[in-house]
Amino acid sequence: MAGAVARFLGSLQAATTRTGYARTLARLTTIAGPHHPVADLTPDDYATVMAAWDSAAAATWNRHLSALISFTTWAQRQDLLETNPARRLTRRATARQGDRAIPQPRLETLFTNNRHPLRERALWRLLYETSARAEEILSLYIEDLDLEFRRARVTSRGGAIEYVHWATATARLLPRLLTGRIAGPVFLADRRAPASG
Missing domain, CATH: 1.10.150 (DNA polymerase; domain 1)
Known part of the structure; x- marks a missing residue:
């Protein structure tokens, strides 16, 4: 053995x-x-x-x-064993994980907690309401947004141009996030680009 x-x-x-x-x-x-x-x-x-x-x-x-x-x-x-000593044993059914979705009240607490920066709250809300991929949302430019009709033009996988739509909560956050800006990325990084480019 x-x-x-x-x-x-x-x-x-x-x-x-x-x-x-x-x-x-x-x-x-x-x-x-x-x-x-x-x-x-x-x-x-x-x-x-x-x-x-x-x-x-x-x-x-x-x-x-x-x-x-x-x-x-x-x-x-390896020809060390001819029989199967495990033949009487069976796998046990595992408990189902159930619904792994985050409960709505917990999400609302996250989305509305002012301890989180406005940029993060707008990003999370936009991701949640559009069900878009993070890459699509993080690549958005202000020029891609249609604030009046609550939609944005995104490039999906494969290069197709599609629209994502959001609800009232995002519609309230985006204008605050974009205050004073009319062009450029929607979600700006905290870091400044190096002077070398």
Whole structure:
């Protein structure tokens, strides 16, 4: 067991995978014994290994089971193992993440918090209301804006010219952001360009 596990772990390219699998396989080696023949591994050995994670989250269980299954597949290819000791174990269903959207009240707090600069609040609101890509919005020039009709001309992926539209909240912020400017980028950086150009 000990030699086979060492060779298997050495065959793994990703260090993170190797580290993760090492813990599971160390437990298998301890349970079966370091000198135990790989060919004699049984479903009971694997079940005993996995019992350590019976009360763990499904993702944790599945990660350790993946380590055992990967080792089993490798051992079968090396002709060290004819059977599949993992055959009685099944992956567990992971809990759905649910709606990962940020709740509306939290967004409103972010958008209206005066601790954030006007430029950032206008950018966030415009991104939210238009659903445009950040690159499209950050590339906007004042000349691209049609404030009266609440829209802007953007160049989408592939070079097509399209229009994005915004709602009342953005319509209130943009004039404040653009005060005194009639041309140039909508979202100016804080830094000044070097004198060299």
